[in-house]
Amino acid sequence: MRCYVCHQEIMLVVTWDTFWRPPKKEKICNDCLDEMKVLGEAGCPVCSREDSTGVCFDCKRWTKSHPDLLKRNTSVYHYNGFAKDLVARWKYRGDYVLIQSVEEQIVKAFDEAGYRNWPLIPIPLSDEREKERGFNQSEAIIELLNKSPVQALVRSHSEKQSKKGRLERIHSQNPFTLVEPICKPVVLVDDIYTTGTTVRHAASLLTEQGCPEVYSFTVFR
Amino acid sequence: MLKDFYNYFVPRFDWIPSSKPSHSHSHPELAGKLLQRNELHVPEEQLKYLIPQSVLTEVDAIERFVWGYQCRRCGNRKHDLFAKMPHANCGKECVYCRHCIQLGRVMDCEPLYYGSSSFQWLEYSRPCQWEGELSHHQEKAAAEITKTVHHGKGELLVWAVCGAGKTEMLYPGLTLALEKGKRVCLATPRVDVVRELYPRFQKAFPDVKIQALYGDSDEKRGDAPFLVATTHQLYRYAHAFDVIIIDEVDAFPYHNDPTLHFASKRAAKPDASIIYLTATPRKKFKRRIKSGNLPSVFIPRRFHGHPLPVPTLKMMYNLPSYSKRKLLPPAILNTIRRQQSTNRQLLLFFPSIKKAEETARTLYTRGYQVKSVHSEDPDRERKILQFRNKDYRILVTTTILERGVTFSSVDVFVIDAGHEVFDEAALVQIAGRAGRSPEDPDGEVIFFHSGKTNALLDAVDHIRDMNRLADRS
Ligand SMILES: [Zn+2]
Ligand SMILES: [Zn+2]
Ligand SMILES: [Zn+2]
Numbered sequence A: 001m002r003c004y005v006c007h008q009e010i011m012l013v014v015t016w017d018t019f020w021r022p023p024k025k026e027k028i029c030n031d032c033l034d035e036m037k038v039l040g041e042a043g044c045p046v047c048s049r050e051d052s053t054g055v056c057f058d059c060k061r062w063t064k065s066h067p068d069l070l071k072r073n074t075s076v077y078h079y080n081g082f083a084k085d086l087v088a089r090w091k092y093r094g095d096y097v098l099i100q101s102v103e104e105q106i107v108k109a110f111d112e113a114g115y116r117n118w119p120l121i122p123i124p125l126s127d128e129r130e131k132e133r134g135f136n137q138s139e140a141i142i143e144l145l146n147k148s149p150v151q152a153l154v155r156s157h158s159e160k161q162s163k164k165g166r167l168e169r170i171h172s173q174n175p176f177t178l179v180e181p182i183c184k185p186v187v188l189v190d191d192i193y194t195t196g197t198t199v200r201h202a203a204s205l206l207t208e209q210g211c212p213e214v215y216s217f218t219v220f221r
Numbered sequence B: 001m002l003k004d005f006y007n008y009f010v011p012r013f014d015w016i017p018s019s020k021p022s023h024s025h026s027h028p029e030l031a032g033k034l035l036q037r038n039e040l041h042v043p044e045e046q047l048k049y050l051i052p053q054s055v056l057t058e059v060d061a062i063e064r065f066v067w068g069y070q071c072r073r074c075g076n077r078k079h080d081l082f083a084k085m086p087h088a089n090c091g092k093e094c095v096y097c098r099h100c101i102q103l104g105r106v107m108d109c110e111p112l113y114y115g116s117s118s119f120q121w122l123e124y125s126r127p128c129q130w131e132g133e134l135s136h137h138q139e140k141a142a143a144e145i146t147k148t149v150h151h152g153k154g155e156l157l158v159w160a161v162c163g164a165g166k167t168e169m170l171y172p173g174l175t176l177a178l179e180k181g182k183r184v185c186l187a188t189p190r191v192d193v194v195r196e197l198y199p200r201f202q203k204a205f206p207d208v209k210i211q212a213l214y215g216d217s218d219e220k221r222g223d224a225p226f227l228v229a230t231t232h233q234l235y236r237y238a239h240a241f242d243v244i245i246i247d248e249v250d251a252f253p254y255h256n257d258p259t260l261h262f263a264s265k266r267a268a269k270p271d272a273s274i275i276y277l278t279a280t281p282r283k284k285f286k287r288r289i290k291s292g293n294l295p296s297v298f299i300p301r302r303f304h305g306h307p308l309p310v311p312t313l314k315m316m317y318n319l320p321s322y323s324k325r326k327l328l329p330p331a332i333l334n335t336i337r338r339q340q341s342t343n344r345q346l347l348l349f350f351p352s353i354k355k356a357e358e359t360a361r362t363l364y365t366r367g368y369q370v371k372s373v374h375s376e377d378p379d380r381e382r383k384i385l386q387f388r389n390k391d392y393r394i395l396v397t398t399t400i401l402e403r404g405v406t407f408s409s410v411d412v413f414v415i416d417a418g419h420e421v422f423d424e425a426a427l428v429q430i431a432g433r434a435g436r437s438p439e440d441p442d443g444e445v446i447f448f449h450s451g452k453t454n455a456l457l458d459a460v461d462h463i464r465d466m467n468r469l470a471d472r473s
């Protein structure tokens, strides 16, 4: 078996455990796995930000301006240089299966967060973007979790503004439209949590239409 | 089924539409190209009439065999380098190639576009302005090359020692090709070789449209009759060239990447002349020469007539223990100091980037004018140029500079020459950096090691053999 990320042959270590059972198919080598930094327990309890003790500055600000919009964000990995390369190859080059290399840890983090039985809502892409990439990264993550997406949102204008600064983004128009109100707790799924604006835009529409609690699950933070 | 089996092992290119003279067109940028839709830069309306005219033809991108797939762009057949994805554009589960995905994702539901090679290239009259003279040996090789170009369909291996003057040997053959309106590509695995050869060809053929193509070259169009390119660029060509020259055919990554062999075969027209250049042929080529199914010409003598510098092996028991402490043994430092008191510059080879950089820092703090260059160095091109201009005295590097690059007057030291990255070919090439100029045809080559390897001994034997054969011829 070859590593999905660096294509090097993965050496199987034979232990008594693997000696009796057929070894499971590894999709990532130890070198690459070491580069992926799992976010620790510490950090911001709201957004999983690593370098913060207690609720982080950003989250405090959000609470002040938009209280209770997002209950909590759970992320799996620190968005470091290695992760950035991985995301670039996966999302922009369109190597769909690349994210499956870390499937195991993503599924584990998702289940530990207790999101398994809740509706999962993907962040929609514009038609143009989706055509360019051939897939929607949020839906790919939901697929990886072995769940079906609930298409509650559509995009009303394009992603171009993601280049703007944080303040601009918070005040910019909501790029989404809600097409299916849901009146139970939901989890928004996306690949990266940067400023938290995207998920909060989506969350505001959902809560306005009667959704009691909105959580988010993002792979990278 | 049997046909399938055969096709799986012998790549065939009958899926490439034949380019009939009746399809001749006025789009040099499309001639012999195999591209994805977004690489075409052709608006939809234009595509609508280029296809019926057979200027462009849609071909399936991924071929399905009983037991797997083959990517028609890169030739990849490895099971684990294909993947499936739910494809939003067509709503189906589609197969894509992971091997060449850096160039853009090739999918089985999206065609590749082949541009007919029926484009009439300019027939240059007297294109070569080079005024130098070929040595007796160079002339012999040049005659064989010209014969191969003239004859069309066929192969030739030019086995010429480092410093034999391979580039000049090509001039008569290139001249003939360009006079006949043939399209030529010189491809090499090494980007530094492209950068080195391109200006030389420009100077020798000043009126010919020549383009250099590599990963981050400014030039991207590939619409010239003469291309100098890295072998990776050939992933975008099919039945494009009448003459294809693979320089440094034994070099990494070409020699061990079957997809590059696939691409270069495909880039050649069915009746093309294929010329391989090497100073250190691999076993496969030597076997083909021996069995008589690969015509070859052998040039054991350098163009200036002097023998190849024979490396001295120096055993350094303490090399590993100093290396662990990120130091060099005093004996090596002394040798460097002595060398630096001469007029020659010094090329210092290390088995790894890390060791090269460490040593460059050490030597710098000791007051030497030194720089290091490695494969991931964004500044590589500039540093090589500065060294060539003698702006500094010591260049510390890895096998990345083992070949292709020439400096006029250098000594060459290899530290830890017994390391596995230095195979016979690499060591012969490295030693071949010394004594390149007729003004200074010698050069000291020292292999410092902590235990002789077969590669070390074979490399020295190889160089001695070449010198012996040169004396006899
Ligand atoms: Zn790996
Ligand atoms: Zn926070
Ligand atoms: Zn491919």
Ligand SMILES: [Zn+2]
Binding pocket: B087, B089, B090, B091, B092, B093, B094, B107, B109, B110
């Ligand atoms: Zn498709």
